[in-house]
Amino acid sequence: MKTIPASTFTTDQLTDAYNRTRVDYIVPMPMTTARLQEYIDTYDINLTASCTIIDDEAQEGEEDFIIGLGMLGTRDDRAWISRLGVVPYARRLGAGKDLMNALLEATAVRQFRHLWLEVIKGNEPAYRLFQRLGFVETRELLVLRRPPSPLPPDVPCIKEGVEVYRLSVSEVLTRLAQRRVRPNWLNETESYTHVQANLTGIQVVLPRGEGCGWAAYESNALQLKRLCVEVLEGDEVEVATAVLYQVHKQAPTKDAVFENLPVDDRRWPAYQALGYFDSFSRIEMVKDMSEG
């Protein structure tokens, strides 16, 4: 087995390798080449710093040539491990450990201060491996879903005189950069910047000075994604519910996916009031690279 940079391969080859590493996962999340490219662009994946493990006894072009893959996103002083996986037969040969060591080295060489990752809650072997490598748990994150459905008629925020304003993309990006709670890598302002062509923002003002909030989200043909809600004034849950209500009123036929809301986020009851549920959870972890 040998570790080589992911930039050695085409996106087609990396997509094929990624899908093969996940073929037996409970939640496999396969990708097309177009989706992996979008992922690379949105999350600042640095392919030169990302790693593959190759089977040096196989020939390039053979299906099993790449037997492991780990991608490294890089932003400012931090890096993020993603799409980490090893094909089933190579898991007991130490390929996962080699891959992690290569990613840690790539992070250290580039002098990033923090290295982030997420692991699906309940994947204890992976969680313990990351702990042994010096990662510590920071928080639990929820992956939320909401199928297209009628708006609830009885939410208390439905009042006469609610005003809704459209925000420009630059206004949205400025506000995203000022969020109070640190977003997870997927929802950092850099991610929104990369999808700004599909970005929408609205501001919602409740009557009689009862509150004000805004939302930003990415929209494609079938889905609303990356839905961020912030409350500027008023009761956190009531205003967030009003904002979410307006978002879904504008896109009633779309399926909604929001990844990585912190489990203790005070706006979670507002999402629930609008029909969101948590489909699964991830554990976010970080390693302080100054600690070796």
Place this chain on the structure above:
Amino acid sequence: MTNSEKTILYIEDNSANRILIGRVLGKYQYRLLYAEDGETGLATAVREIPDLILMDIGLPDFDGQTISAMLRQMPALEGVPIVAITAWPEDKIEQLVTRYGFDGCISKPINVASFPAQVAQFLVTA
């Protein structure tokens, strides 16, 4: 209606799973259609109006939940059962099936002995 007049659409990206289900259902003479991703599945469902849709949840473009949600909004497909085929844990899949309007779920890996009867049951209730 005989089996040969019944159309089953299987939306699944994994070729091994498509081959397996093709073999398991082969002798029952259904008309089997396949789609390798969500968008192809949507287009095929609209064009062919199958009698049953078997849906993998982990698809490479849009996942099975989103595709099911879109199919459920199409009047032409009203009453067509959509069945999730997935390895998701039971507690999570139950919620997903209910919320996304699936008519049921068959766990992966499928039981090749009982799978034809499970499929036939969904066709009866269609």
